[in-house]
Amino acid sequence: MRRTLVLRNIPLLCFSVTILLIISSCSGTRKAFNPNKKFPAQQLQEDYQLFQTILEQKHPSLYWYSTQHQMDSAFNAGGLLLKDSMTEYEFRRVLALVVSNIQCGHTSVRASRSYQKYFDTLSIKRSFPLHIKTWSDSIVLTAPVKNTPLVRGDIIDAINGVSTKQVLDTLLRFIPADGNNMVAKSQLLSGTSYFASLYTGVFGWPKTFHIAYKDSLNREQSTVIQPVVVPKDSTSKGRKKPAAKDKKSKTNKLKEQRHLWLSAREGYAVMELNTFSGSPGLKRFFRNSFRMLADSGINNLVIDLRLNGGGRITNSTSLTRYLANQPFKTGDSIYAKKPSFKYGRFIKNNFIETVFTLVSTRKKNDQYHFNHFEKRYYNPNRRNHYNGHIYILTGGYTYSASVLVVNALRQQPNVTIVGEPSGGAAYGNTAMVIPDVTLPHTKVRFRLPLFRLVIDKELPKNGKGVKPDVYVSATPESIRKGVDTKMAKVLELIR
Structure with missing residues (x-):
């Protein structure tokens, strides 16, 4: 993490659960990494406890858009799911549901580096076949689908027998956004790769997609499409591009x-x-x-x-x-919780960020204010x-x-x-310094914003x-x- 103060982009910002569930039929995978490896329940529970503790001690806005009671309930609900062994992907899905309750667009769950590298080096990848625009209750195609009657502007009513509303209601639960901002969540889902990774992570990779839709004349139609197979581009491997x-x-x-x-x-x-x-x-x-x-x-x-x-x-x-x-x-106020070297071995650049915060801020009412920007x-x-x-x-x-x-x-x-x-959110967000935290057993990462920024205290604190x-x-x-x-x-x- 650079010491330069940033407000990083969301979507890129914002939720990066990267639910990239690749089933065993995918070829060309790294032998050293098994995405289907199951972690014992005890290891999952230890990682989860650390995850919860670091958020409770260091996140300055854990109870900003959600109450402490709501977050306690979310943490308890997540913990109850860890009764048996899980794969990394399954564990990340639990963490993602908890994180979305914080209602912070800069706090998100990420795949382990090994899992990400595994996915990046797959010889063959399957891609979700639809390019879409979503709202909170509807999905519209933004591009035609080859070898099908689907064209741009068709309204999707159901995917594999599940209604559009039910699909969206399910997926939106996993997406973090400032104050549960539905405009942000819907826009994120409109990104094809984002929708694809989240949809297939939650609903799985079917062999075919049965699509019910309405065409331009509002007639109810249906069709069946296949996942798109994307081979890795090997033509450029080992070659240096001309200057x-x-x-x-x-x-x-x-x-x-x-x-x-x-x-x-x-x-x-x-x-x-x-x-x-x-x-x-x-x-x-x-x-x-x-x-x-x-x-x-x-x-x-x-x-x-x-x-x-x-x-x-x-x-x-x-x-x-x-x-x-x-x-x-x-902004009107910019502050962090008490900086600490505790848990530094799990938090990227924790020593540098802690020293930086101690030097750059001034303590006021148990908050460490960034006076440079406040005044x-x-x-x-x-x-x-x-x-x-x-x-x-x-x-x-x-x-x-x-x-x-x-x-x-x-x-x-x-x-x-x-x-x-x-x-x-117009009222404010939590960002500026955002290190990654890596959990010791699963190596799953999550982003931890350290400064709360109230942009305009006169505006309503509603996340809009x-x-x-x-x-x-x-x-x-x-x-x-x-x-x-x-x-x-x-x-x-x-x-």
């Missing part, structure tokens, strides 16, 4: 993470920001982009944060300074400050550091927020995201037509 291709690949990757394009003829620009991490060189990107915008004279700027799961506070602050009309700060106000940039109208696109993936940007600008007269509420000024969501019809409803609405407002 020119590496450079092009890096350029394309940066473009996927952030880019700016101008439509001078129609008088608007779009800045797409999919992360606030340190790797894309964002401060230089902001400096060059806002210089270009100042020279262009464009009066409408669209900032797309729909896929931005967070990253470094310094990067989100850097962007906000080009947009804010008045001084702003990170410091950031002034807007004078040079190349953007003064035109700003449209911010938000949705369920808008999380962590991206919520700081939206919260700081939401009441500004020249800012219009368009889309769905942010996945990250920042509300858009103009609510827009995808619909089965817009998906069928391939229309980006949020961007279309912004362009309508501009015109």
